[in-house]
Amino acid sequence: MTLTATQLMALMPLILVCATAIGVMLAIAWRRHHTAIATFTAVGLNLALLALIGVWFMAPLTTPLLAIDGLALFSAALILVAALACTTLAHAYLAHYGGPREEFYLLLLCATAGGLVLSASTHLATLFFGLELVSMPLYGMLAYTYRERRSLEAGVKYLVLSAAATAFLLFGMALLFAETGHLDFAGLVSGLGDDIGVWGLAGAAMMIIGLGFKLSVVPFHMWTPDVYEGGPGPAATFLATASKVAVFTVLLRLVMASPAFQASALHTVLAVLAVLTMLVGNLLAVTQSNLKRLLGYSSIAHFGYLLTALVIGDGLSVEATGVYLVTYMLTTLGAFGVVTLISSPYGGSDAAALHHYRGLFWRRPYLTAVLTITMLSMAGIPFTAGFIGKFYIVALGVEAGRWWLVGAVIAGSAIGLFYYLRVMVTLYLAEAGMQRRDAPEDWAVQAGGLMVLVVAVLVIVLGIYPAPMIDGVRVVSAMMLG
C-alpha cells in the first residue's frame, strides 16, 4: 500500500518535528550556538502546531499504523505545547551549563516525535515504537546534568525500571498476538470476540502494567519521586506533562476500543488501582519537604483521578479526560516552570527544597502568584482551571453512580489540600535569613518567565470562563466516538 498525498499531509506535524530534529543535529555538527538552536527548535515546534490546524480540517484519517483523529490531534496539540514550554525553560536553565547544551533540544524533539506517534497509534507496533521513542531520549534528558549524582541516578533508575516495564508490555503484546493473530487494535477487537479467555486477559493485564508504570499508577509508582527530584527541571517538566499525556491517550484508546480491557475482572482491577493511586499518592505527598518530590506524588494522585474516567469509560468520560488533561498539563507546566526558573541558570542540583521558597512572595510577588495559582488549581479550588477538571471527574463518578470512586476522589482531595496549603503558606511566611537561590532579576522578560505567566493567566481564565475549552474538547470527543 502506498502513501497518498493526503496521508502524507496528515502526518505533517510529525514530519516537521522529525525534520527539526535532523536540522538540529546537523546544525550542532556545523556550529554550536545555544540560543540559535533553541530558537530553531521553537520555530520547528510552532510550525508543527500550525500544521496541526491544517490537519484538523482533514481529520479523521487513518493510515495503517496511525489514526489521525480528534483524540490524536488533541493530544498532539498538548504534547507540542508542553514541548515548547520545555524548550523555553531549557533555554534559561542551560544558559550557563558547563557541558554541551545543544543536544538537550535534540533529545527533546525526538521525545516529542515519539509522543506524537504514541498518541496516534492504532497498532501495537506503533504503540511500542512510540513508547520507546518517548522513553529513550528521556533517559538522556533526565541524566543530562550527569555530573550531578541525583540526575544520573534519576536517569539510570528510570532506564532500568522502564526496561522492566517494557518487558511486561512486550510480553502482553505477544500473548495478545498469540491469542488473535493480529497486532492492530481493530483486529484485536474482532479477534478476541466477547469471551477473551485467560491468555487474552493476561495479555491485557500485562499491557496495563507496562503502561501503568509510565503513568506511575500505584503500585508501579516507586520511581516517580526520585526521578522527578533528580532530573533537571526541564526534563522533569517534559516527563510530567508531554510523556504522561501521550501514554494516557494511548491507554484511553486501548480501553475504549478493546473489549479485553473492559472485561469485568480487569475493570475491577482498574477501579481498585484508581482508588489506590489517589489515596497513596496523596498520602505520601503529605510528608514531603521537597517541592519536586511533592509534585511527583501529586501527579500520581492526579492520574488516579484520571483513571476514574477510564474505569467508567462511557458518556462523559472522553470529555472529562480531555478537560482534565488540559487542566493538569497547564497546572503542571506552571508549577514545574516556577521551580525550574528558581533553579535557573543551572548551578548544581535544583532548588526544590521547600525552605528555598520560604518568603518568596516578598521577593518575587508575581512568580509567587503563579505558583500559588498552580497550587490552588491542583487542589481544585474554584477560579482556577483545576476546579473545572475536578468538577468533571466528580460529575462523571456521580453520573455513573460509582460512589466508591467519588468517595476516594473526595478523600484524596481533602488530603491533597493539606500539602498544597503547606506549600502555599510557605511562600508567604517571613523570610528566613539563610542563603538562598532565586530566579534571575529579569525572569519575567525571558521566554520561560513569559511562558509561566501565560500559563497562570490561562489557568485563571479557563477557571472563570471554561466554555471554550469544554466546547473544544466536546468536538474532539464527538469525533472520536463517531
Add this chain to the structure above:
Amino acid sequence: MTLLWLILIPFIGGLLCWQAERFGPMPPRWIALGTMLIELLITLGLWFQGEYHLANAGTASEAVRWSMEWRVPWIPRFGIDVHLALDGLSLVLIALTGFLGMLAVLCSWNEIVKRVGFFHLNLLWILGGVVGVFLSIDLFLFFFFWEMMLVPMYFLIALWGHSGSEGRTRIRAATKFFIYTQASGLLMLVSILGLVFVHHANTGEYSFDYATLMQTSLSESTAMWLMLGFFVAFAVKLPVVPVHGWLPDAHAQAPTAGSVDLAGILLKTAAYGMLRFALPLFPDASQAFAPVAMTLGVIGIFYGAILACGQQDMKRLIAYTSIAHMGFVLIGIYAGTELALQGVVLMMVAHAFSAAGLFILSGQLYERLNTRDMRQMGGLWGRLGSLPGFSLCFVAASLGMPGTANFLGEFLILFGSFPVAPGFVVVASFGFVLAAVYSLLLMQRVYFGPAQGEGVFADLDRREYLMMLSLVGLVLLFGLYPQPLLDTTGAAMGEVQRLFGVVSQSTTLLLTGAP
C-alpha cells in the same frame, strides 16, 4: 448589573489595596474602608428603593420571586448560568456584610502593621466571596463562591494570626479550617451534581438553576442522601456540634478582623445556605430530618455553653458561645414556622453584632494587655476607660437580655418553634441559664476580682469609640424596633415557610391535636 457590581466592587477594591501598598500603609486602609462603605451604601440604597415587604401570599403558586435578577449564560454545556438574584434575606445579609466589613477594616487599623496591602486584599476578597454566596442562585455559581472565599480566609489566619501555646499554631488552625470546610464542600458538590443528574435523567436537560431544580421529583431515599450532602456542608460551617472542631482554633488564632468576619458573616452563610437551598430543595427530606437536626441544635446549645465556661482564652470563650447561639438558629430553621424563621434572621443579625462587638473588644484588650489569657486579667474595671462598659453591653446582649436584638431573636425562635417541637423548646430554654453563667463568668474574670497590676491603660480612641457606639446602637435599635428588618425579610421567609411548610402544617396539627 447592580448585583454584579456588588460582587465586583470588593474584588476590585482588594486589588487596588494590594497595589496601593507601595504608597505606604495608609492608602490600603482608606481604600478598603471606602470600598466597604460604597458596598454598604449601594445596599442601603437598594433597601430604600425596593419593595421587599410585599407579602406574596396571593402568588404562592408561582415559583420563587426575586426583587432583582441578573442572568447571563456561562457554561452552556451544563446549563450553568451566572444567575444572581436579590430578595429581602440576601439584602439584609449583604448590608450586614458591608457593615461588618467596615468594622473589620477599622479594627485592624492599628493591629495589622505588616503587609497591609496584601492583608486588605484578602479581607476584601473574603467579603466579595460572601456577597457572591448571598447573591448566586445558580448552584454551580453558589458552590464556586462558597469554596472560593476559603482561600483568602486561610491566608488571613495563617499569615496574620496569633500563634497560641503548645502546638496550636496559626498555620495549623488555618489548615484545619480549610480542610474541614473544603472537604464538606465537596460533599455538597456531589449532592449538587446528584440533583442535577437526577434532573437530567427526568427531563434530558442539564440545569443548575435554583428554580428549575426545585421542581425535580426525587425518590425518598435519594432526596435524603442529597439533602445530607448539603446539610453536612452547612453544618460544618454553622457549626453544628460533631463537626465544629475547626471553629475554636480558627477564632483563637485569627486576627481580630478575621474573627469578626468568621463569626459575623461566614457562619451566617451556612444558615443562609440552609434557608435558601437545603430546605426548599428537599422539603420532605428536611422535614424527616428535622428531629435529628433539632437534637443536634440542642446538643450544640449545651455543649457550647458548658465548654465556654471552662475556657481561659477570651476568644475561645466567645467562639464557644457562637456554637451555642448557632444551636438556636438550627432549631429555628428546622422548626420551619414563619415566626421561627423570622427569629432566625433576627438572631443571625443580632449575633453578628454582639459577637463582632465581643471579638473587637478582645482585640482591643489584646492591643493593651498583650494577652487574651483571662487568668492574667482581672480587676480591669476602672483601668480601661469606657471599654468595660461596652463589654457589659455586649455581654448582656450575648446572654439575651431583653431590649437587645439577641433577646428578640431567641424569643421568636423559641416561641415559633413551640407549636412544632415543644420538647426541644423546653430543653433549649435551659440554655439561657448557661448563657447567663458564661457571660457573667467572662465579665467576672476579666473586669472584676483582684487586680493583677497597677496603672491605667489607654482609653478608647475616637475610632474605637465610634465602632463600639455604632454596634451598641444597632443592637439596641433592632432590640427595640425590629419591625423594618422583619418587614424586609418577611416575604423571603414566608417563601421558605411555604416551600418547607406544606408538610409542617400537618405535623403541627398532629402535635397540637387540633382538628
